[in-house]
Amino acid sequence: MAGHSGAAWLLGALLMGGAGVATAQAPTVTAADYARAVQMLGDRTAPLVDHMVTAPAWLDDGTLVYRDSSNGKAQVLRFDPGTGKTSAAFNAQALADAMNLAAGGKGRPVLADKLPPLQVTRNADGSLTLTGMAGVFHCTDKGCGAAHRAKSGDEPGAPSPDRTREAFIRGWNLWVRDVATGKETQLTFDGQPDYGYATDNAGWKHTDNAIVVWSPDGRKIATFQQDQRKTSTMTLVGTNVGAPKVEQWKYPFAGDKDVTLIERVVIDLSGATPKTVRLQMPADQHRSTCSDDIACDDGWEDVQWAQDGRTLAFVSTDRGHKSATLRVADAATGKVRDVYTETVATQYQSAPALGAVNWRYLPESNEFLWFSQKSDWGHLYLHDLATGKEKRQLTHGAWNVTAIQHLDRAGRTLWVTGVGREAGRDPYFVHYYKLGLDGGEVQLLTPEDANHAITASADGKYFLDIHSTISTAPVAVVRDGNGQSLAELARADLTRLKAAGWVAPESFTVKARDGKTDLYGQLFKPSNFDPKKKYPIVTYIYPGPQVGSVRSRSFMPAHGDHQALAELGFVVIAVDGMGTPLRSKAFQDAWYGNMADNTLPDQVAALKQLGQRHPWIDTARAGIWGHSGGGNATAAAMFRYPDVYKVGIAESGNHDNLTYEDDWAERYHGLLEQKADGSTNYTGQDNASLAKNLKGKLFLLHGLMDDNVPPQSTLQVVDALMKANKDFDLLLLPHAHHGFGMDSYYVMRRRWDYFVKNLLGAEPPKEFEVKPQY
Numbered sequence: 001m002a003g004h005s006g007a008a009w010l011l012g013a014l015l016m017g018g019a020g021v022a023t024a025q026a027p028t029v030t031a032a033d034y035a036r037a038v039q040m041l042g043d044r045t046a047p048l049v050d051h052m053v054t055a056p057a058w059l060d061d062g063t064l065v066y067r068d069s070s071n072g073k074a075q076v077l078r079f080d081p082g083t084g085k086t087s088a089a090f091n092a093q094a095l096a097d098a099m100n101l102a103a104g105g106k107g108r109p110v111l112a113d114k115l116p117p118l119q120v121t122r123n124a125d126g127s128l129t130l131t132g133m134a135g136v137f138h139c140t141d142k143g144c145g146a147a148h149r150a151k152s153g154d155e156p157g158a159p160s161p162d163r164t165r166e167a168f169i170r171g172w173n174l175w176v177r178d179v180a181t182g183k184e185t186q187l188t189f190d191g192q193p194d195y196g197y198a199t200d201n202a203g204w205k206h207t208d209n210a211i212v213v214w215s216p217d218g219r220k221i222a223t224f225q226q227d228q229r230k231t232s233t234m235t236l237v238g239t240n241v242g243a244p245k246v247e248q249w250k251y252p253f254a255g256d257k258d259v260t261l262i263e264r265v266v267i268d269l270s271g272a273t274p275k276t277v278r279l280q281m282p283a284d285q286h287r288s289t290c291s292d293d294i295a296c297d298d299g300w301e302d303v304q305w306a307q308d309g310r311t312l313a314f315v316s317t318d319r320g321h322k323s324a325t326l327r328v329a330d331a332a333t334g335k336v337r338d339v340y341t342e343t344v345a346t347q348y349q350s351a352p353a354l355g356a357v358n359w360r361y362l363p364e365s366n367e368f369l370w371f372s373q374k375s376d377w378g379h380l381y382l383h384d385l386a387t388g389k390e391k392r393q394l395t396h397g398a399w400n401v402t403a404i405q406h407l408d409r410a411g412r413t414l415w416v417t418g419v420g421r422e423a424g425r426d427p428y429f430v431h432y433y434k435l436g437l438d439g440g441e442v443q444l445l446t447p448e449d450a451n452h453a454i455t456a457s458a459d460g461k462y463f464l465d466i467h468s469t470i471s472t473a474p475v476a477v478v479r480d481g482n483g484q485s486l487a488e489l490a491r492a493d494l495t496r497l498k499a500a501g502w503v504a505p506e507s508f509t510v511k512a513r514d515g516k517t518d519l520y521g522q523l524f525k526p527s528n529f530d531p532k533k534k535y536p537i538v539t540y541i542y543p544g545p546q547v548g549s550v551r552s553r554s555f556m557p558a559h560g561d562h563q564a565l566a567e568l569g570f571v572v573i574a575v576d577g578m579g580t581p582l583r584s585k586a587f588q589d590a591w592y593g594n595m596a597d598n599t600l601p602d603q604v605a606a607l608k609q610l611g612q613r614h615p616w617i618d619t620a621r622a623g624i625w626g627h628s629g630g631g632n633a634t635a636a637a638m639f640r641y642p643d644v645y646k647v648g649i650a651e652s653g654n655h656d657n658l659t660y661e662d663d664w665a666e667r668y669h670g671l672l673e674q675k676a677d678g679s680t681n682y683t684g685q686d687n688a689s690l691a692k693n694l695k696g697k698l699f700l701l702h703g704l705m706d707d708n709v710p711p712q713s714t715l716q717v718v719d720a721l722m723k724a725n726k727d728f729d730l731l732l733l734p735h736a737h738h739g740f741g742m743d744s745y746y747v748m749r750r751r752w753d754y755f756v757k758n759l760l761g762a763e764p765p766k767e768f769e770v771k772p773q774y
Helices: 030-037 040-050 092-103 494-500 561-565 600-613 631-638 662-668 688-693 713-725 740-758
Strands: 053-060 065-070 073-080 085-088 119-122 127-134 135-140 145-148 165-170 171-177 183-184 194-199 199-201 206-210 220-227 233-237 244-251 261-268 275-278 303-305 311-317 322-332 336-343 358-362 367-372 379-384 390-393 402-406 413-419 431-435 453-456 464-468 472-480 485-491 506-512 518-524 534-541 573-577 617-627 647-651 699-703 731-732
Touching: 030 740, 040 119, 053 119, 053 220, 053 453, 053 464, 065 367, 073 485, 085 494, 092 135, 165 206, 165 244, 165 358, 171 194, 171 220, 199 358, 199 453, 199 617, 220 303, 261 464, 275 600, 336 367, 379 402, 402 453, 413 453, 413 464, 506 573, 506 600, 518 600, 561 573, 561 740, 573 600, 617 631, 617 740, 631 647, 631 688, 631 699, 647 740, 688 713, 699 713, 699 740, 731 740
Parallel strands: 431 453, 534 573, 534 617, 617 647, 647 699, 699 731
Antiparallel strands: 053 065, 065 073, 073 085, 119 127, 127 135, 135 145, 165 171, 171 183, 194 220, 199 206, 220 261, 233 244, 261 275, 303 311, 311 322, 322 336, 358 367, 367 379, 379 390, 402 413, 413 431, 453 464, 464 472, 472 485, 506 518, 518 573
């Protein structure tokens, strides 16, 4: 097979008679080729883009701060939409001096025109607080200095609305500290190991953060006591000299009899002594409408307070995510009332892709907003809070609302992002819309045929719109709440990037497995592409179901190492198959209950169509790689389609979802069900059961300290391959977690080597070193 030895590149021809023997030459991949590939990585290409706006944030005075870079130098600017003027956000030299002083001569000196990434917030007195890896700093018109906090504990805190206090966890109990004085107050006293307050542990994610929601007046905290006492335990063993160090924490597995539960509480801080009020309901599942964890992208959004702090609404989700129930609790008594339940055949989520929560509690008008895909598309509905009955559907049609960006309760107006509404455009392009709670037409605020990254001000009066495509430079525009353009902040310049050899990826459309449904993907070719040549094709895969393989529809200086790999002599593709989000509900649920599908029928269909469409693609030399869920899908591709994919690289794969945390598989595959013959609905879903089918070259990688996907998931496949007497390659990273961290560049180079040797049929330069560029 071509994928094994590159034989197609090594054919020899013996020419009889004449001068002698001529032999076809194998392709060569040199250190210079690798050096060119390295120059296509993001840490090399990003500095070559001029005037690309990044890190935007609206301050509470209605001004916008953002970062703008040119010729390798960066500045943080502040735009005032009221005056239309742009100025420096702070004294950059004073901040750099303060950072260097705080560092005490350690590390690289900070330069004023190369400040590290910063989070900027405005204080009540107009001064700015800047937070980053270098610490917390305070800037006024007079200068900058390190922010001084009163001596206190170093546990991470969840700030109150006025940022004067922080809630934090210590000894399994919840505490609060005064930021100015450092005074600490214990709020709960009955927390115990694995039965603590506000603990952030989903198994795959476990941090010291406190999961809380403060009431708007800062007088109450909504949280929970998390019961993990019967939850399974994860164990990792370190690699070190002497006795190995063991890490253990609670980690629920799919199919476990006992998983993590939460007991909801409200802590009242308004009196002289903190009071804990337990909500009058059974323990809830550790579930959310937006994530595998309780917290979403913007916090614990499945809990929302009334403005007066008297009541709070929350959504309870059952273990299999098939039902979501909106409930309202009295914060003083703990009494709970069920308001509305939606039950679906597959799984409910409050946005078409995980990360956002699109329901809203509106007690001031006795209403609530609800997100549903019951029409096969994700739309917003207005309901009566007293009865739960639907009052009206706010959005309609074959498109999805993706996120509520701003809600003007008094003006009864919503601003939302959405996908798929504008005919003739890429259905994944995000646009921004305005609509009324009392009906009326949906108004498009972002007319350009592009992907729009929206950052709305807190009051909704303005928004920053950065629009681009994968092949066109970003344009940053500030608009008002009606979509009127106020100022163009920057238009990115790709001149230096293109001069360095960068070429844009190409968008393509193919038909899915059914021969009818359009699929959208991206294709990367070498910068020295020659249409007369035949190129092996490599598929990058992440099967979802919560996201897809395509990293972004916006401009990016680099999409991972796709272009870098292409530079070595490949065509690289990424395509979102059926079973991924942001299309119809039916599209995402295409293989619900059969996660082993992994979008692979669509990947194979796309591969064949591209091969027929482009004579320069050699589908006989097809490779595939992916990480995490993509690692699972890669091994599955090698075992289920051994005559299609000749080389696969599977990194950190969850090869058996019964060896992974409970929430993900139970959401998309269903709860474990025993069958009469002794099998289950998970039987045959694992990759180990198909390892005997391997024909091509397979490279398995895993970090031994992976606290997301347990290393034994890959080792189960290793064991099965050994028992089947199959040859394969294995790399275990002794200290790496799920994302590989500092080992990432080494792994990337090994990945390139593997495809060059086994798919291209060339010998890679020996031990070429790829280093990050800081």
